[in-house]
Amino acid sequence: MNSIVEKYLIEKVISEKFSCVGAKASIKNSKYQFFLLDTMATKISTFKLYELLRKFAKIRLDIDKRFASFIVSFKNHHSITPPQFEYLLWKQLKMLHQIDEFPWDKDVSNDINSPFFSFSIGGEAYFIVGMCPGHPRKCRDFPYPTLVFNSHHQFKYLKQINLFEKIQRTVRLRELQYSGSINPNLTNFSEQSEAMQYSGLKVSSDWRCPFHFNSKEMNNG
Numbered sequence: 001m002n003s004i005v006e007k008y009l010i011e012k013v014i015s016e017k018f019s020c021v022g023a024k025a026s027i028k029n030s031k032y033q034f035f036l037l038d039t040m041a042t043k044i045s046t047f048k049l050y051e052l053l054r055k056f057a058k059i060r061l062d063i064d065k066r067f068a069s070f071i072v073s074f075k076n077h078h079s080i081t082p083p084q085f086e087y088l089l090w091k092q093l094k095m096l097h098q099i100d101e102f103p104w105d106k107d108v109s110n111d112i113n114s115p116f117f118s119f120s121i122g123g124e125a126y127f128i129v130g131m132c133p134g135h136p137r138k139c140r141d142f143p144y145p146t147l148v149f150n151s152h153h154q155f156k157y158l159k160q161i162n163l164f165e166k167i168q169r170t171v172r173l174r175e176l177q178y179s180g181s182i183n184p185n186l187t188n189f190s191e192q193s194e195a196m197q198y199s200g201l202k203v204s205s206d207w208r209c210p211f212h213f214n215s216k217e218m219n220n221g
Contacts, residue, residue: 002036005073005144009034012142019139019174022067022167023148031064032071040074040145041091050096053149054122065157070126070149077133077145085132085145086199087210092147093128094211096121104213108152112209117193118152119213125152128198138179140200 012018013027026032033056037045049072056070080088104110105125108118118125129148135141158164196203 001075002034005036005075006034008143009071009073009146017138017174017178019171019178021170021174022150023069026064026067026069029064029067031067032069033063034071034073036073036075036144038074039076040088041095043095045074046092046095046099049092050099050121053096056149057122057124057151060151060154066154066161066163068151068154071146072149073142073144073146075144080133080145082132082135082199082201085130085135086201088145089128089130089147089199090209090211093119094213097213098216105152107156110213112195112212113193115192117195119195119198126150127152127155127194130199135200136202137200139175 010027013020013023018024033052035049035052037048039045052072053070060068060070077085077088100121102121102123105118105120105123108120108125109116110120111117119128120126126149129140129150131140131142131146131148133141133143133145155164158167195209196207
């Protein structure tokens with residue numbers, strides 16, 4: 001089944017209308033790792049995901065400095081709704097944080113409300129892209145709940161080589177053509193917490209994440 005889900009993902013990303021050219025570069029050039037786990041936000045999946053992310057971090061630069069992605073899909077969510085997915089996304093990230101043996105990446109904040117927030121695992125910060133069944137954004141609509149981890153340091157490198165803004169402009173133009181609008185949560189790092197973008201769902205200005213990352217307790221709010 002792993003190969004079937006990965007095939008679905010490849011077909012979606014390389015389709016002509018798909019808006020994210022960075023994802024296209026990663027998939028077309030096989031600069032990614034893909035894994036299929038059973039159930040999102042369970043202890044078994046969390047320990048396996050943590051192990052896989054740690055291995056990915058060690059070889060990310062060997063895979064590619066510009067477009068390496070870590071992708072995980074979960075197969076046991078047949079009737080999940082986008083709001084349920086958003087909650088499970090954050091629960092999964094919190095559970096990863098609970099078992100993380102490394103300090104938060106010093107380049108970013110662990111304050112979910114900070115404009116400098118980025119999720120850190122294994123000492124490395126990542127921007128998370130969530131995809132799920134029935135997602136209102138076309139590029140995020142996928143039959144299986146999926147999390148894409150892209151390194152914060154990879155984005156920094158793209159900025160250093162003057163490629164980030166070019167990619168960003170292209171993606172936003174293509175998203176406008178593909179979905180008829182740009183994601184309303186879209187902001188640049190340091191303007192607003194990137195946490196608002198992870199699920200891809202529209203949120204209000206007073207949105208609050210159901211979990212925090214400045215402690216190891218598994219408390220809501």
